[in-house]
Amino acid sequence: MERQPERDTTRRPATFGLTVVVATLMAGAVAWTSPAAAEWPDGSVRVIVPYAPGGTSDNTMRAVQPALEEILGTEVTIENISGGGGTIGIARAADQRADGNNFGFVPTATLTIAPHMNTVAYDPIDGFEPVGRMAESYGALAVRKDFPADTVEEFIAYARANPGEVTVGSAGIGTITHLYSEIFADVTDVDLTHVPFKGSGEAMNNLLGGHVDALFDPVVLRQAQADTVKPLAILNQERWEGLPEIPTMQEAGVEGFDVASWFGIVAPAGTPDAAVEGMAQALDEALQDPAVQERFADLGLMPVFLPTDDFAELIAADHENYGSILARVGLIAQ
Amino acid sequence: MEHWLSVLSLVGDWRVLLFLPLGVVLGAVVGAIPGLTVTMAVSILLPFTLFLDPLPGLVLLLGIYKGGLFGGSISAILLNVPGTPAAACTMLDGYPLARQGRAGEAIDVALWASFLGDLLSVLALILFAGVLATIGLRFGPVELFALILFSLTVIAAVSTSGLARGLIGGILGLIAGTVGLDLVYGTERFTFGSPNLLDGIAFMPLLIGLFALPDIFLYYARGGVLVHTKPIATFSNLRIGPKVLRSLLPTIGKGSTIGIMLGAIPGIGATTATFVSYAEARRTAPDRAKFGSGALSGVAAAESANSGTGAATLIPLLALGIPGDIVTAMLLGAFYFHGLAPGPLLFQNDLDLVHGLYLTLLISSAIVFLVGRYMTVHLQRISEIPLDLMYPIVISLTAVGAFALSNALFDVYVMLAAGVLGLAFKLMRIPAAAFLIGFVLSPLLEDNMRRVLLISRGDVGAFFDSWIALGFYATTLGVVVTIVARALQGGGKRGSAGQL
Numbered sequence: 001m002e003r004q005p006e007r008d009t010t011r012r013p014a015t016f017g018l019t020v021v022v023a024t025l026m027a028g029a030v031a032w033t034s035p036a037a038a039e040w041p042d043g044s045v046r047v048i049v050p051y052a053p054g055g056t057s058d059n060t061m062r063a064v065q066p067a068l069e070e071i072l073g074t075e076v077t078i079e080n081i082s083g084g085g086g087t088i089g090i091a092r093a094a095d096q097r098a099d100g101n102n103f104g105f106v107p108t109a110t111l112t113i114a115p116h117m118n119t120v121a122y123d124p125i126d127g128f129e130p131v132g133r134m135a136e137s138y139g140a141l142a143v144r145k146d147f148p149a150d151t152v153e154e155f156i157a158y159a160r161a162n163p164g165e166v167t168v169g170s171a172g173i174g175t176i177t178h179l180y181s182e183i184f185a186d187v188t189d190v191d192l193t194h195v196p197f198k199g200s201g202e203a204m205n206n207l208l209g210g211h212v213d214a215l216f217d218p219v220v221l222r223q224a225q226a227d228t229v230k231p232l233a234i235l236n237q238e239r240w241e242g243l244p245e246i247p248t249m250q251e252a253g254v255e256g257f258d259v260a261s262w263f264g265i266v267a268p269a270g271t272p273d274a275a276v277e278g279m280a281q282a283l284d285e286a287l288q289d290p291a292v293q294e295r296f297a298d299l300g301l302m303p304v305f306l307p308t309d310d311f312a313e314l315i316a317a318d319h320e321n322y323g324s325i326l327a328r329v330g331l332i333a334q
Numbered sequence: 335m336e337h338w339l340s341v342l343s344l345v346g347d348w349r350v351l352l353f354l355p356l357g358v359v360l361g362a363v364v365g366a367i368p369g370l371t372v373t374m375a376v377s378i379l380l381p382f383t384l385f386l387d388p389l390p391g392l393v394l395l396l397g398i399y400k401g402g403l404f405g406g407s408i409s410a411i412l413l414n415v416p417g418t419p420a421a422a423c424t425m426l427d428g429y430p431l432a433r434q435g436r437a438g439e440a441i442d443v444a445l446w447a448s449f450l451g452d453l454l455s456v457l458a459l460i461l462f463a464g465v466l467a468t469i470g471l472r473f474g475p476v477e478l479f480a481l482i483l484f485s486l487t488v489i490a491a492v493s494t495s496g497l498a499r500g501l502i503g504g505i506l507g508l509i510a511g512t513v514g515l516d517l518v519y520g521t522e523r524f525t526f527g528s529p530n531l532l533d534g535i536a537f538m539p540l541l542i543g544l545f546a547l548p549d550i551f552l553y554y555a556r557g558g559v560l561v562h563t564k565p566i567a568t569f570s571n572l573r574i575g576p577k578v579l580r581s582l583l584p585t586i587g588k589g590s591t592i593g594i595m596l597g598a599i600p601g602i603g604a605t606t607a608t609f610v611s612y613a614e615a616r617r618t619a620p621d622r623a624k625f626g627s628g629a630l631s632g633v634a635a636a637e638s639a640n641s642g643t644g645a646a647t648l649i650p651l652l653a654l655g656i657p658g659d660i661v662t663a664m665l666l667g668a669f670y671f672h673g674l675a676p677g678p679l680l681f682q683n684d685l686d687l688v689h690g691l692y693l694t695l696l697i698s699s700a701i702v703f704l705v706g707r708y709m710t711v712h713l714q715r716i717s718e719i720p721l722d723l724m725y726p727i728v729i730s731l732t733a734v735g736a737f738a739l740s741n742a743l744f745d746v747y748v749m750l751a752a753g754v755l756g757l758a759f760k761l762m763r764i765p766a767a768a769f770l771i772g773f774v775l776s777p778l779l780e781d782n783m784r785r786v787l788l789i790s791r792g793d794v795g796a797f798f799d800s801w802i803a804l805g806f807y808a809t810t811l812g813v814v815v816t817i818v819a820r821a822l823q824g825g826g827k828r829g830s831a832g833q834l
Binding site for chain 1: 380381384473475518525527528532650654656667668671679788
């Protein structure tokens with residue numbers, strides 16, 4: 001009903017800025033009155049989610065929020081700042097005071113893909129203190145019902161026999177769903193034609209309507225359960241319990257398909273270690289909460305905690321890896 | 335029987351009964367206030383609804399959605415500020431009517447058109463969701479390209495000051511619509527290195543600036559602050575009679591159908607639907623000669639299509655699990671949060687909920703009508719506010735609204751710049767509506783054209799590889815020939831675009 005989604009689903013209005021003002025004032029007041037070596041957390045904690053409420057990112061953060069509040073014993077407020085495919089909110093997160101009260105929620109693409117492709121107002125590596133990864137998102141490769149392949153092997157064979165004729169949709173250029181297909185094409189040495197849409201919903205619609213042949217995306221999972229598309233492989237290292245008979249890429253014989261859509265938490269560069277470590281610990285603990293695990297399962301997420309240092313390595317590795325993939329397929333200058 | 339009893343117990347929940355009217359009122363108010371949008375209200379309330387049971391939560395959000403579809407027309411008619419993007423088309427005739435002292439009639443027409451469009455849309459959802467979802471799936475890039483091409487002919491319908499000026503406006507709009515990231519390569523176009531423009535020029539700030547600000551600028555330029563002028567509108571006649579309503583029914587019927595059909599196709603949106611319906615009404619309505627200068631059919635066409643998309647947008651969401659627009663994308667998030675998966679399985683696993691939803695949607699149609707009837711009586715007050723009080727309020731509200739959409743001051747600048755552009759258009763008699771149509775359709779046209787070429791690997795023949803598309807091309811051609819013939823016939827002297 002509004003134009004923005006018609007042209008770009010990523011531009012989503014954020015909630016009104018009152019929370020910002022209140023949270024900032026509170027954080028400021030607390031910081032001012034407390035001694036420098038205060039214990040963390042000191043006052044309420046704020047997490048910027050770079051997408052609008054209701055999206056996967058927002059749902060993920062809200063799934064852990066109650067558990068985090070209980071563990072930290074303080075309020076955890078979520079602020080949605082959308083726009084620029086998530087980069088505006090992340091830039092805002094990088095700009096916050098590094099006082100241990102401010103954090104940012106990061107989906108894969110904002111730190112590892114977008115900085116290669118667009119003008120972003122943050123440094124994905126040095127601009128943040130990585131806190132921890134909280135989840136990996138399940139996804140699958142699915143083809144339209146009447147596509148002449150029932151396994152990944154057949155899919156590859158068909159694509160080899162018909163180079164460039166297999167069309168693969170995506171949620172948009174430079175999204176993780178786009179990277180899935182580029183990396184798949186790279187490691188299996190097939191020539192696929194990428195057809196970008198604006199958001200997974202549009203891409204899914206075109207797969208259901210048979211306008212494109214295949215899609216690498218989390219949205220296909222539920223469609224596959226409803227038997228409206230044909231799932232060929234799970235994109236993660238483990239099978240998805242919702243479709244236990246579908247093999248992973250590795251099990252299907254695809255080597256080197258090492259790409260994952262993850263969600264994590266970062267803090268502005270310079271945030272005290274006590275806050276970074278405290279938040280990481282709380283996150284680890286929250287992910288063991290059965291309620292959080294159940295919620296994650298509903299959302300198609302795998303709770304896989306990765307502590308600070310490992311998360312930093314993951315970000316750096318993905319950043320470099322995706323950069324070279326994008327250069328190889330000609331989307332950025334080498 | 336047991337099934338319907340459990341449906342009734344779901345709908346009879348006191349929270350459902352409370353939130354339904356509450357949502358509608360909230361939506362109508364938010365829709366009516368310039369700069370506050372339904373999307374904003376839904377995104378603020380969504381986290382709250384996650385803690386409710388599925389139905390009460392969804393009902394609150396849907397109430398806001400439906401209330402907003404009507405509410406947007408109020409400020410469009412009274413102030414020339416569209417409360418929602420889809421109300422842009424309502425302004426074209428609604429505001430001239432208000433200036434003629436016929437705001438009451440215009441709002442009443444908007445209400446009837448909204449109510450009937452909404453009701454038909456709900457019935458279509460209940461009766462034909464499966465069929466309509468299947469038709470929606472037939473619309474791939476080729477069909478969408480052809481449909482959008484046809485929609486561009488609407489530019490002629492709004493070119494009240496000559497076809498040439500309309501085309502200039504439309505072309506400028508098409509160009510403005512290319513700002514942002516390129517679909518296929520991700521190249522930044524006309525962003526001047528600013529991340530704020532990566533997603534293109536923000537629509538609401540542009541819309542508000544383009545339509546609301548020029549009049550305000552002119553008012554102050556003429557020293558308006560010092561003079562107490564007469565109110566914007568008077569309600570000489572608060573309601574339309576049954577005779578007028580009957581004469582509008584064909585327009586409302588067609589508008590609702592267009593809204594339902596386009597609403598069921600993900601990614602098109604209500605704004606486009608209103609313009610298609612407007613063009614159709616301009617071709618056939620009895621008062622077509624008055625289009626653009628105050629035709630009740632113009633308001634009816636826009637509002638019926640706008641509300642017609644409402645429940646129809648839920649068709650791909652419920653039947654396929656695919657959100658058609660931003661609000662339904664948020665609703666999808668709410669469904670998932672409750673462990674419900676919209677799509678074919680929803681009808682197997684949660685039929686109670688689906689039927690409960692249908693029932694509440696029907697009830698809410700009636701509530702929209704009652705709330706609207708009540709609101710219009712009291713809205714008379716707004717029109718009594720003198721301009722030198724009203725304009726500062728409008729400016730503040732629009733500035734706050736533009737800011738709050740993304741918490742970005744940049745969007746306020748966009749709004750002001752659009753105001754200056756709108757003023758220039760006004761002085762050169764270029765229709766701002768033509769610019770707007772070009773701007774809305776530009777990315778849809780370009781993106782789908784490029785998808786067709788990607789899929790066909792550059793084969794232009796692919797554009798003609800669909801009966802649906804061929805139908806649209808033929809209609810487009812017919813309309814263009816008529817426009818040109820009328821324009822030539824009508825002569826350059828009158829500068830009229832002729833009747834579409």
